[in-house]
Amino acid sequence: MKKQKNIRAIHRDFGYFYLGLIISFAASGVLMNHRDSWHPEKYTVETKAIQTELLPEEQITEKYAENLAKEMGVDDKFRRSNVKKGMLKISFENTDVEIDIESGKGEIVSFKKTPLISQAMKLHKNTSNWWIYYSDIFGLSLITIAVTGALMISAGKHTFKRRGWKLALAGIVFPILFLLLLA
Structure with missing residues (x-):
């Protein structure tokens, strides 16, 4: 027992x-x-407005997009870039960059992992x-x-x-x- x-x-x-x-x-x-x-793994830490001049859409390459973002102070691991509906989107591990091709206006959004x-x-x-x-x-x-x-x-x-x-x-x-x- x-x-x-x-x-x-x-x-x-x-x-x-x-x-x-x-x-x-x-x-x-x-x-x-x-x-x-x-996206529960990320939360926004900082959003920064930017203004830049871009090459014409047909001349934008992955390398150009990566270098452009680095020139704007993005120090992160590059993932990919694409142009869709007049917007250049550059994706890094913890940062997203979006720029309107016509106006050159955009933003850099930085993320941090949610503890x-x-x-x-x-x-x-x-x-x-x-x-x-x-x-x-x-x-x-x-x-x-x-x-x-x-x-x-x-x-x-x-x-x-x-x-x-x-x-x-x-x-x-x-x-x-x-x-x-x-x-």
Whole structure:
């Protein structure tokens, strides 16, 4: 009988601890699935208006666009450039440059990674459509299972209200510390 009580206690305490971990991974997974809609990994740090003279549209090359942005003070890793609907768009890792070809007016927008969210989202990068929908359902289900499971034990000294919340909090803090220390 004592052995069964020990097993139940271990199961209960690990369940409380992993409650925080499940919620952390599930929430960051749902955020990650919709990264193309609202870019949760980046937030705007600075937007700067610019004015410049450009070559005619047919003479604009990737190298020209990259050098132009560097001349304007963009010190970032170049990704790509394109001309679309009269706008020159130059994309860097953490900076976007957009310039109207006719007027030469534009802006430089610098981004910075969103703390914790950008690191947690690295754990969930997968772009197939079926996986996105499946993992949305799975993530929301994990949150529901974790919360309802934690609240099932309603009497005694080992309830969520008395003790479990501390272990759940430790389960949330653990991945945050892991990401901060190793990211």
